[in-house]
Amino acid sequence: MYNDEQNLYHYTYRKDGSEKDTGAARPTVDEQLHSYQNGPSGPVQEMKPVKKNRMGLKITALALCCALLGGAVGGGVAWAAAGGPETSVNVSTRPATQVSIKQVDGKTAMTDAEVYASSVNSVVSINTTGTSGTNFFGQAVQTASAGSGFVLTKDGYIVTNYHVVKDADTVKVTMYNGDTYDAKYVGGDEDYDIAVIKVQAEDLQSVTVGDSSILNVGDHVLAVGNPLGELTFSMSGGMVSSVNRAINVDGTPFNMIQTDTSINPGNSGGPLFNQYGEVVGIVSAKYSSTSGSESVEGLGFAIPINDVRAMILDIMTNGYVTNKPYLGITGGSMTEQMAAQYRYDVTTGVFVYSVEEGGAAAKAGLKMGDVITKVDDTNITSMEDLTVVKKQYSAGDTATFTIYRDGGQTTAEVTWDAVPAEQQSASTDKQQTQDSGQSGGYTNPYDLFDYFFGGRYNGSSAKEIG
Known part of the structure; x- marks a missing residue:
């Protein structure tokens, strides 16, 4: 066994672990070899560890470790103070990015953050209530839904989807600053899925309408709206995946801008901005379904603003589209x-x-x-x-x-x-x-x-x- 008290690496065959010489002659190498070849002369003793009281040794070792550790720490501090390597966390000292609110002029490209800062005050959250049939007791069933929209004029005309406000008994509009207004339904067109509502307000920030006919596949676009009816004034970004895409929504064909921008329930009626901060589309539909084993994602659609711009003005004037x-x-x-x-x-x-x-x-x-x-x-x-x-x-x-x-x-x-x-x-x-x-x-x-x-x-x- 090993004896770690006198010599850490000295080996002894004695059962009690002692190394004291009893005076007996040690066998020579030839005698040991002869004994091994001819087998043991007596029963083999089992080697067992020596049972000693080592409490004092443990206390001494612990004290020694603490002393060594303290010395190492002190040495490390001194080393660091002397300019040597040290364990550290790199912390950036870059100042916060200043996002400027730019004037939308159709000529100045903006970062996503600048588009948001320049346009979010023109986006609105829309919440409606209504009734849908009766329950078992003949009582009217109350319904509620949410959508998005955008301010078209400073005096309170707001554009949204027809399906957001149709059959609504009440329509409430919430601005980015928290102001809430009761809105009046002006008119709409189901076949184009557009509607105009009006709030009594002045000096609202209105959007700048762009030209959807010059969009190219690959152009960067942004949607700002009210996804899920809760995550108000959220922005998502992507690109134009296709232009003039013909799709069928509930039996009605539409000519759409296709985008991979994240579109969710509640985004309907919100604006689709180009990189210049102009409204080029009205977010209207999303494909997100499972057909067989294939999942469909990343397919959002917006109504090209050029297709409905004249109709929106017609609705504002006459309450419906007179030139359909x-x-x-x-x-x-x-x-x-x-x-x-x-x-x-x-x-x-x-x-x-x-x-x-x-x-x-x-x-x-x-x-x-x-x-x-x-x-x-x-x-x-x-x-x-x-x-x-x-x-x-x-x-x-x-x-x-x-x-x-x-x-x-x-x-x-x-x-x-x-x-x-x-x-x-x-x-x-x-x-x-x-x-x-x-x-x-x-x-x-x-x-x-x-x-x-x-x-x-x-x-x-x-x-x-x-």
């Missing part, structure tokens, strides 16, 4: 089955079931049985395509229609009419005719209860009016 284009037909998507039934050579387009007397289509010479295949340079393969292309025009604009008729093609110059006032008022009265299932005043059995521009079908019929 109207064709005056009852039509539906052409199919292969219809082509076979009528022996047509075209299988896609918009089949004209009827033409409204005195309407734009009738004035241009369109008639029942025609198939609209093109409007200006845009191919028309379905009713949805026609609905999308209509959003590029206003009442009074002229477009060239390419039509399949009697086995051949012909063209017609169509000057768009305005949607009749009674249809506009029906769309702003919370769609009472839709809820009651009425036809909206049309007697033609193929007519929809809603006006054509909404892109909605009447039951199983594939026919629409507009």
Whole structure:
């Protein structure tokens, strides 16, 4: 065993651990070797550690360690004082970044922080309450929702999505500084998903409207809004993933700006800014779903501001869009089955079931049985395509229609009419005719209860009016 009292590395065979010489002659090396080769001469003794009282040794060792540790620390301090290496944490002395509030002039590119500082006072949080049917006891069910918007004029006109404020009984607007206002619904358009509300205020900070037509894929954009109805005045950033993206939202086709900017419930109606701090879009929709085993994320959509700018001003003046284009037909998507039934050579387009007397289509010479295949340079393969292309025009604009008729093609110059006032008022009265299932005043059995521009079908019929 090891004896650590006299010699830390001295080994002894004695059972008691002693090293005292008893006077007996030590065996020579040859004798030890001979003994090993011929086996032990007696029973082998088990080697056991010596049981000694080492309390004093432990106390002495502890004191020694403390002394050594203290000396090391003292030596380290002295070493550091002498300029030697030391254990330290690097702390930055960089001063705080000063974010300036710049004037949005359309020429000066800004950092994300500068865009936020320059525009956040123009963004609003919108909270609405309403009712939705009745419960088991016949009591009205109260609803609440939240969205976003932005100040368009200093005297309190605010733009948001139609779906944010539709069917609302009360609308409250909260500014970045905490001021809260009761808002009045001015008007809106469901097909473009835009609405205007008004608060009684003065000298509000308004946004600067930009040009969405010059956006490029890859341009940096920012969204500021009220995600989840709680995280007010949050900003998220990304890039333009696509321009002029045609998507379908609840049966209504839209032309959208696609972006990977984080969009969440509550962002609807908020502004989409470019890097110059200008509003180029109205945040409207998000795709975030699971289809099979594939998860869909990073797909946000905003309404191009150029598509709705004139309509917003129209709503501010008249309460609804007075120059919404109207064709005056009852039509539906052409199919292969219809082509076979009528022996047509075209299988896609918009089949004209009827033409409204005195309407734009009738004035241009369109008639029942025609198939609209093109409007200006845009191919028309379905009713949805026609609905999308209509959003590029206003009442009074002229477009060239390419039509399949009697086995051949012909063209017609169509000057768009305005949607009749009674249809506009029906769309702003919370769609009472839709809820009651009425036809909206049309007697033609193929007519929809809603006006054509909404892109909605009447039951199983594939026919629409507009």
